[in-house]
Amino acid sequence: MHKDNWIDLLQDADTGIQSLRAHFKGHAYDPHWHDSYLVGFTESGVQQFRCRGERHISTAGKVFFLEPGDIHDGDAPTEGGFTYRMLYLDAPWLEREIATLFEEAPANCQLGVPQLLFDDPLLVRRIDEAFQAVHAADLKIVRQSAIDDLLDGLTRRLQWRQRSALQPQLPLVAQRARDYLHANLTQDIGLDDLARACGCDRFRLTRAFKLAFGLPPHAYLIQLRLARARQLLGRGMAPADVAADLGFADQSHLGRWFRRAYGVTPAYYRKRCSQLPD
Template sequence: MNKRNWIELSQDADTGIESIRAHFQGHAYDPHWHDSFLVGVTEQGVQQFNCRRVRHFSTPGKVFLLEPGEIHDGHAPTEEGFTYSMLYLDPHWLERELLALFEQAPSNGQPGFADTLSQDPRLATAVSQAFYALHAGELRMVRQNAIDALLASLTDHLEWRKRQALDPRLPLVAQVARDYLHAHAFEDIGLDDLARTCGVDRFRLSRAFKAAFGLAPHAYLIQLRLARARQLLARGESPAQVASALGFADQSHLGRWFRRAYQLTPADYRKRCSNLPD
């Protein structure tokens, strides 16, 4: 990592929400995705990232909103870099809280963000206050009040979508391949195996998959493993145990991919989330 870059990370014991404050200059991180909802605010500089096939520029006071699985990268286009604070919201936790707090939330729908960037000052304030309450470990009632204010502000930016097994906007081949990868994420899958499952050749599969999800199948598989690695490391499992369990060649192989996606080593992430020694 660039020596001028830094990351602060903590995890709230009650909700499991991760709070991250970071600063980057130049290249921040490669294309990747998370299995959480990401809600953050740019504090300083220009935060450039690609998401939903659009290049976005977030400046101070803007809120960025990413859904689970949305591929994004990060770059500082100006010399001073950018600083942001962000919350990782577990999808099951968020949906449960929304259904409990707001009667208008449909029971047969799933929440999503209407836009990737917002200039809503009320939302920006709510994100910042929730971030600092959680990151600083404020009193439980203070944290809960800040979270409720965040949820109330988010409702203006949520859209509820009908649950469906297949997305009509994406090629069926790509969706079948994605589901197979999720079901066999920790096995040594070959591209030809995946293509046979989908009934096409591997070149057609790769083109359809990248067009649908923005990553090649092997890169998507690695992201699946990294998402699971975060969960296991946060529970206190060692990087060596996690690498072995998830099909990485060894601990250093896990470490290379983990740093590229999150700019943290697995050991550092484990220590910050679980308060355990390396």
């Protein structure tokens, strides 16, 4: 990591919301995804990321909003780098909270984010106020009020879409492979094992998978393990135990991948999110 890069991360015990403020110069992080909704804004500089097959440029005051599973990277294309603040919103929590704001939420639906990057000064203010309330561990009533204002602002940027196990636009073989990886994420899976489970050869499988999900199967499996690692570390599990449970060779192997994806060590993440000592 660049010597001038820094990250300040905390987790709210009541809601599970994580608040992050960070500064990066040069390369920020490798392609990865989260199982949370991400909403934030660029404070200063130029923030560049690839997501959903496009390159996005965020400058000061722009809002970015990603849904769970959106694979994205990050870097600073200009000399001074960029600073941003962001909230990670747990998916089941957000869907539950948003549903209470609608008189009748549609059945068997999930929340989607149609637009990743946009100008919305009012939403920037609401993100900032929610961030400050959560990050400073303000009074519960202050935090809840700021979060409710944020949720109210997000409703215009979200849409309900039908929840479906199958996505007709994606190759069936890729969806089968994804489901197999989710079901066996701690196992030492080979490409031949995956191809046999999907009923095709491994070359066709790898091509279809990368086209569908933007990552080859091995990288997707690592991202699955890292997403699970975040959950376990946030509950206070020791990094060495997390590495062993999730099939990483050792703690340093987990640490290398974790830093490349999130910019912090597993130990730092555990300490800031679980509030437990090292």
